[in-house]
Amino acid sequence: xxxxxxxxxxxxxxxxxxxxxxxxxxxxxxxxxxxxxxxxxxxxxxxxxxxxxxxxxxxxxxxxxxxxxxxxxxxxxxxxxxxxxxxxxxxxxxxxxxxxxxxxxxxxxxxxxxxxxxxxxxxxxxxxxxxxxxxxxxxxxxxxxxxxxxxxxxxxxxxxxxxxxxxxxxxxxxxxxxxxxxxxxxxxxxxxxxxxxxxxxxxxxxxxxxxxxxxxxxxxxxxxxxxxxxxxxxxxxxxxxxxxxxxxxxxxxxxxxxxxxxxxxxxxxxxxxxxxxxxxxxxxxxxxxxxxxxxxxxxxxxxxxxxxxxxxxxxxxxxxxxxxxx
Numbered sequence: 266x267x268x269x270x271x272x273x274x275x276x277x278x279x280x281x282x283x284x285x286x287x288x289x290x291x292x293x294x295x296x297x298x299x300x301x302x303x304x305x306x307x308x309x310x311x312x313x314x315x316x317x318x319x320x321x322x323x324x325x326x327x328x329x330x331x332x333x334x335x336x337x338x339x340x341x342x343x344x345x346x347x348x349x350x351x352x353x354x355x356x357x358x359x360x361x362x363x364x365x366x367x368x369x370x371x372x373x374x375x376x377x378x379x380x381x382x383x384x385x386x387x388x389x390x391x392x393x394x395x396x397x398x399x400x401x402x403x404x405x406x407x408x409x410x411x412x413x414x415x416x417x418x419x420x421x422x423x424x425x426x427x428x429x430x431x432x433x434x435x436x437x438x439x440x441x442x443x444x445x446x447x448x449x450x451x452x453x454x455x456x457x458x459x460x461x462x463x464x465x466x467x468x469x470x471x472x473x474x475x476x477x478x479x480x481x482x483x484x485x486x487x488x489x490x491x492x493x494x495x496x497x498x499x500x501x502x503x504x505x506x507x508x509x510x511x512x513x514x515x516x517x518x519x520x521x522x523x524x525x526x527x528x529x530x531x532x533x534x535x536x537x538x539x540x541x542x543x544x545x546x547x548x549x550x551x552x553x554x555x556x557x558x559x560x561x562x563x564x565x566x567x568x569x570x571x572x573x574x575x576x577x578x579x580x581x582x583x584x585x586x587x588x589x590x591x
Contacts, residue, residue, distance in 0.1 A: 279368060280368065281367045283368070284368055288377065293495075293497045293498040294384050295391055295450050296388055296391040296575065298448070298492060299448055299492075299494065300395060300525070300538055300539045300576075301525065301526075301538060302538075302550045303529060303540045304541050305346070305540050306542075307542065308348045308542045308572060309345060311344060311346075312343065312344065312345075313341050314342045314344060315340075315341060316339055316341070317441075317442070319339035319340050321443070324337030346576055347574055348541065348542035348573050348574045349574065350570060351386055351570065351571045351573065352571070353382050354566050354569075355566070355568070356564040356565070356566050356567075357565050357567070358562075359565070360563065362565070372556075372567065376567070379569040380569070382569065385498070385500050385514065386571065387539070387573065387575070388496075388498050388500075390573070390575040391575055392514060394537070394577060395537050396450065396496070396515050396519070396585070397516070397585065400577055400583075401580050401581075401583045401584055401585050402441065402584075403438065403441075404584065404585050404587070405585075406587050406588050407588045407589040407591075409422070417589065418430075420462060420590065421462065421591055422591065423463055427459055427464065427465060427488070428465070428487060431522060432489070434446065434584045435489060435522075437584065438581070438584060441581035442524060442534055442579065442581050444534060444582075446489075446490055446522045447490050447491040448490055448494065448522070448524070449490045449521070450496055450520060450521045451493070451495055451519075452496050452513070452515060452517035452518050452519050452520065453496060453497040454517035454518050454590065455517060455589055455590060456497075465484075468487055469483050469484075490522070492525075496513070496517075498513070499512060499514065516587070518587075518589055519589060521584070521585050523536035523582050525537065534579060536578060536583040537576060537577050537583070539575050540574040541572065548572055551571050551573045552570070554567075554569050555567075555568050
């Protein structure tokens with residue numbers, strides 16, 4: 266008499282305590298680290314800018330007996346921000362939810378996916394507004410030889426000296442705004458080249474001798490900044506239905522160095538900010554999550570809105586270093 270087969274004895278069903286999903290870690294996203302949130306009560310408005318030249322000009326002069334004191338002052342201008350409204354929703358049919366396996370939690374899955382969407386959008390905006398050429402007063406580009414005032418030797422060149430180049434940027438920005446840069450953002454591929462650069466290895470060999478994943482705090486010390494951030498967030502650049510094309514969101518062979526003030530107040534100098542409209546207290550950091558039922562479609566809709574403007578504040582406070590790899 267034939268014995269039962271393996272398929273007779275067990276029917277494959279999905280595990281209820283294990284599933285797989287590729288998601289970025291929060292630390293991979295640059296935006297709110299390099300452009301801190303600036304809560305605002307209106308979706309659009311303006312703010313004052315004190316003229317740097319007039320504010321820092323030497324106006325004090327000797328004053329003779331009965332003479333009027335030297336006169337001075339400064340000029341003010343304004344510029345605007347506008348928190349545009351970004352949104353996305355996902356619908357769950359009542360029947361699909363009721364019939365879902367225990368391992369599938371539609372509401373929790375929707376929350377994770379929507380949060381990822383907002384972070385990916387923010388990273389894309391940071392790339393367009395801050396992490397590119399033509400924005401900052403100071404721009405440098407990689408070169409194989411003949412390094413001049415606007416060029417640095419490629420950082421994956423054995424003779425490339427990232428620390429010396431960063432020191433040049435420090436001096437430049439300090440001379441423009443009176444503060445040293447405190448944040449550095451590097452593309453993922455550039456970071457990998459920095460780690461194996463002979464100059465870098467020699468400098469950190471006693472603290473990080475043979476490690477591939479060098480602790481970012483060590484590289485922050487090496488470059489003289491408070492934060493060293495690796496821009497490694499990824500996304501699918503293909504349209505829905507097309508073959509998946511995974512790519513980094515920010516330029517992988519470039520870097521940005523700048524001074525960022527995380528505080529909110531007057532007389533602030535900072536390279537960039539993320540203006541976040543709080544929608545009358547309903548939106549935390551500009552983010553409003555919601556859900557609603559549509560019985561006519563037998564569905565619950567989960568959505569997220571983001572009221573935000575990623576804005577360059579002081580172009581003198583940052584420097585963009587592009588194409589630093591061969």
